[in-house]
Amino acid sequence: MLVLSFASLVRSSFGFGEALFAVPLLALMMPVKEAAPLAVLASITVAAIVLVQDWSDVNVRSASHLVLSSIVGIPLGLLFLTKIPEPIVKAGLGGLILGFSIFSLTSTRPYELKNDGKAWIFGFSAGVLGGAYGMNGPPLVIYGALRGWSPREFRATLQGYFFPASLIIMFGFWISGLWTRAITRYYLVCLPALIIAVLVGRVINRRMHPSRFLRYVYVALTLIGLVLMAQAVR
Secondary structure, three states: HHHHHHHHHHHHHHHOOOOOHHHHOOOOOOOOOHHHHHHHHHHHHHHHHHHHHHHHOOOOHHHHHHHHHHHHHHHHHHHHHHOOHHHHHHOOOOOOOOHHHHHHHHOOOOOOOOOOOOOOOOOOHHHHHHHHHHOHHHHHHHHHHHHHHHHHHHHHHHHHHHHHHHHHHHHHHHHOOOOHHHHHHHHHHHHHHHHHHHHHHHHHOOOOOOOHHHHHHHHHHOOOOHHHHHEEEE
């Protein structure tokens, strides 16, 4: 309950980042085959509550572009899973994220995307990485940062992507028999704490200054890049 509550608080506050905590910490207490579906159920819950509360903050056009292009990229990701060693992909992705984050933190005139014309690049990349290694988040976070979304729009729009994506993943767990009664029981026990965490995260998100929020995003991306690099050399 503590693990999922903290991960959901992070997700609700920033719109992303719970994957850094949820599965690795849950895996210390249960098999990964149980930890992953439980984390995805929590992800669906957070996204659903955010969308119900703040649907008006969702950039529907951006979310649609990202979801559709991501679906196209998933089959290529599955091919990568069988052809390219995971450490190589993680090292490359970690280096790219680190470079982008450091540049954004130190640059006085950071690059910014003015429209959704390049959304398909980031959505497609998210689909490839999600289909191969379940790492669809970083390209989406980078895109949101480059678009200069406000904290409210950032949080809500990313849930507009994560909600359908997580439903598809959970359906796969169900088909493969990984969604068990034990996972449902764990989820129901944690559900009240998840709801409270999401509500608290919403308050935190609304109190963040836009420029400071972006710095938090870049710091979080730096952490993600370092984690990926560490996993690649492990």
